[in-house]
Amino acid sequence: MLEARLQKRYKATKDCPGFELNVNFTAGPGVTVLFGPSGSGKSLTLDLIAGFSRPDAGRVLLNDRLLADVGTGVALPPQQRGCGYLFQRPALFPHLTVRRNLALAAARLPKLERHRKVGQLLEIFRLGELAERRPAELSGGQRQRAAIARCLVVEPEILLLDEPSVGLDTALRHDFYDALAASQAEFAVPVLLVTHDLEEAFLLADQMLVLVGGRLVQTGTPRQILEQPASVMVAELLGLFNLLPAEIRHLDPGANRSRLRWNEVDLEGPYYPARLLGDRVTVCVRRDEILASPKMGKVEKGTLVMNLESASETPRSALLHFEESLIVEMPIEEYAGNRHHREWVLKFPVESLRLV
Amino acid sequence: MQRPGRGRRTSVDLFPLWLSLKVALLATGISLVLALVTAWALSALDFPGKEALDAMTSLPLVLPPTVLGYYLLVVAGRESWLGKAWEALAGEPLVFTPKAAVLAAVVHSAPLLIKYLRSAIEGVDPLYVKAARSLGMPEWRIFLRIVLPLARRGVLAATVLAFARSLGDFGVTVMIAGNIPGKTQTLSVAIYQAVESGQGEVARNLVLIVSALGLVIVWAANRMQAPGALRG
Numbered sequence: 001m002l003e004a005r006l007q008k009r010y011k012a013t014k015d016c017p018g019f020e021l022n023v024n025f026t027a028g029p030g031v032t033v034l035f036g037p038s039g040s041g042k043s044l045t046l047d048l049i050a051g052f053s054r055p056d057a058g059r060v061l062l063n064d065r066l067l068a069d070v071g072t073g074v075a076l077p078p079q080q081r082g083c084g085y086l087f088q089r090p091a092l093f094p095h096l097t098v099r100r101n102l103a104l105a106a107a108r109l110p111k112l113e114r115h116r117k118v119g120q121l122l123e124i125f126r127l128g129e130l131a132e133r134r135p136a137e138l139s140g141g142q143r144q145r146a147a148i149a150r151c152l153v154v155e156p157e158i159l160l161l162d163e164p165s166v167g168l169d170t171a172l173r174h175d176f177y178d179a180l181a182a183s184q185a186e187f188a189v190p191v192l193l194v195t196h197d198l199e200e201a202f203l204l205a206d207q208m209l210v211l212v213g214g215r216l217v218q219t220g221t222p223r224q225i226l227e228q229p230a231s232v233m234v235a236e237l238l239g240l241f242n243l244l245p246a247e248i249r250h251l252d253p254g255a256n257r258s259r260l261r262w263n264e265v266d267l268e269g270p271y272y273p274a275r276l277l278g279d280r281v282t283v284c285v286r287r288d289e290i291l292a293s294p295k296m297g298k299v300e301k302g303t304l305v306m307n308l309e310s311a312s313e314t315p316r317s318a319l320l321h322f323e324e325s326l327i328v329e330m331p332i333e334e335y336a337g338n339r340h341h342r343e344w345v346l347k348f349p350v351e352s353l354r355l356v
Numbered sequence: 357m358q359r360p361g362r363g364r365r366t367s368v369d370l371f372p373l374w375l376s377l378k379v380a381l382l383a384t385g386i387s388l389v390l391a392l393v394t395a396w397a398l399s400a401l402d403f404p405g406k407e408a409l410d411a412m413t414s415l416p417l418v419l420p421p422t423v424l425g426y427y428l429l430v431v432a433g434r435e436s437w438l439g440k441a442w443e444a445l446a447g448e449p450l451v452f453t454p455k456a457a458v459l460a461a462v463v464h465s466a467p468l469l470i471k472y473l474r475s476a477i478e479g480v481d482p483l484y485v486k487a488a489r490s491l492g493m494p495e496w497r498i499f500l501r502i503v504l505p506l507a508r509r510g511v512l513a514a515t516v517l518a519f520a521r522s523l524g525d526f527g528v529t530v531m532i533a534g535n536i537p538g539k540t541q542t543l544s545v546a547i548y549q550a551v552e553s554g555q556g557e558v559a560r561n562l563v564l565i566v567s568a569l570g571l572v573i574v575w576a577a578n579r580m581q582a583p584g585a586l587r588g
Binding site: 050051052077078079080081082083084085087089091093094095104105107108150151154160 | 481483484486487488489490491492493494497501502505506
């Protein structure tokens with residue numbers, strides 16, 4: 001278990017605006033993802049935990065072992081922290097073969113034990129045939145596998161991964177995810193992974209910490225964060241939501257219903273506790289939760305007719321852009337058969353209207 | 357020309373050449389060890405007095421060689437505590453001996469070597485050092501097993517240049533080792549002596565030898581520094 005309370009401030013200079021990191025979190029077993037946009041302090045957080053930078057205030061505990069405490073002046077060097085660190089680039093020593101990279105990392109182990117350990121890791125990470133090659137002779141994915149193996153050969157208490165899949169194509173990326181899964185299955189080392197890739201975060205995370213501008217703005221499982229973003233900022237960061245400015249027109253706790261007025265249209269939502277009539281709120285609706293179909297004949301009550309302005313396609317879905325910047329996501333096959341329609345009927349399911 | 361030997365002179369006495377080569381070789385070895393430790397400490401460690409050490413090691417580069425020689429005379433002369441200690445241990449004074457010429461060459465070449473080595477060490481991608489630290493490797497092992505092999509090209513080139521600088525010292529050597537033919541007279545000093553005493557042919561021959569040596573050294577240093585593909 002990692003417990004970190006960290007503060008670090010950089011004063012503004014002529015060329016660079018100031019920045020302050022102020023975070024407090026725990027990372028338990030499994031994969032904890034530190035998710036946030038570039039410049040939010042994710043890599044700095046890893047550096048402070050690993051001992052490559054010193055916090056201005058705070059402390060770091062790893063399995064009840066004090067790694068750093070500004071108050072008492074404790075600051076273990078990186079060598080004594082037990083934090084395996086995997087960087088964006090694999091950082092394998094270029095003058096050594098894969099085997100010697102691992103063996104050098106494990107130099108403090110007795111010779112026989114070292115030999116056994118290196119062999120075991122080469123096998124787990126499918127590096128046996130590549131063991132005598134130098135890093136320059138490996139592919140990107142093989143290098144990342146070798147780098148994870150090298151991290152694990154010293155038996156770290158936690159793995160810190162700093163956007164390790166950046167620059168890898170999709171196939172190599174999944175190769176890396178497999179390697180990470182292998183390390184989890186075999187060694188059960190807690191992982192703190194930094195990423196700004198939402199898909200990666202959802203794929204790997206057991207717990208997710210959302211970091212924006214040096215502050216943790218939400219923590220929870222990926223599903224919890226997706227179900228209820230804590231703020232407009234988080235919703236915008238996830239990039240999966242429509243944010244609609246609305247006014248509460250009716251509240252009915254008995255029927256668990258509310259009525260919201262958005263853009264001259266009434267929308268029916270669930271009851272919102274601690275809200276008052278007339279409150280101006282931001283409604284957060286996931287793009288894929290809005291039901292859209294081409295307008296055919298009469299429109300039923302509680303639906304909305306909107307003109308389609310444009311559409312774009314991703315490998316898995318189509319994004320339909322309507323007036324008022326409303327975006328609806330639907331399966332690509334469903335859109336393909338209706339792409340010639342201009343008028344669409346949109347329906348907002350009650351539970352899809354969340355307030356942030 | 358004749359084989360090297362003390363006191364035997366024809367047109368060119370090669371003793372200064374052999375002495376210079378021996379002095380330069382020894383001085384380069386000593387300078388390399390000193391410079392590696394200092395350059396590593398300056399680039400990798402944080403310690404009190406780091407800036408002062410940096411300034412001290414740079415000072416010989418800006419001081420005239422005669423001033424350096426004077427300082428050495430004060431520090432290692434027969435009246436100094438260091439000179440006395442040396443004499444007590446070695447049974448002979450340090451100054452005006454070939455050992456003094458080695459000391460002069462070390463003082464002359466080590467500061468430059470520190471600069472070159474520091475630059476070569478700092479040219480190693482810091483990510484490798486960071487990775488090594490996260491793997492728990494002690495600093496000395498990181499230096500010997502990671503930094504030094506990765507900086508080897510720069511280190512070799514710097515060593516060759518330091519050898520050349522040791523070979524060519526005049527001012528510091530004259531001040532502390534003197535100009536004793538057959539004992540402490542190095543190449544540079546012998547050239548000066550030959551010109552002073554009107555031995556034009558001797559001076560010319562020695563100058564040609566030094567120039568040829570210099571050319572070989574510069575070629576070797578350039579070849580070592582160039583990336584593999586450019587070395588052909």
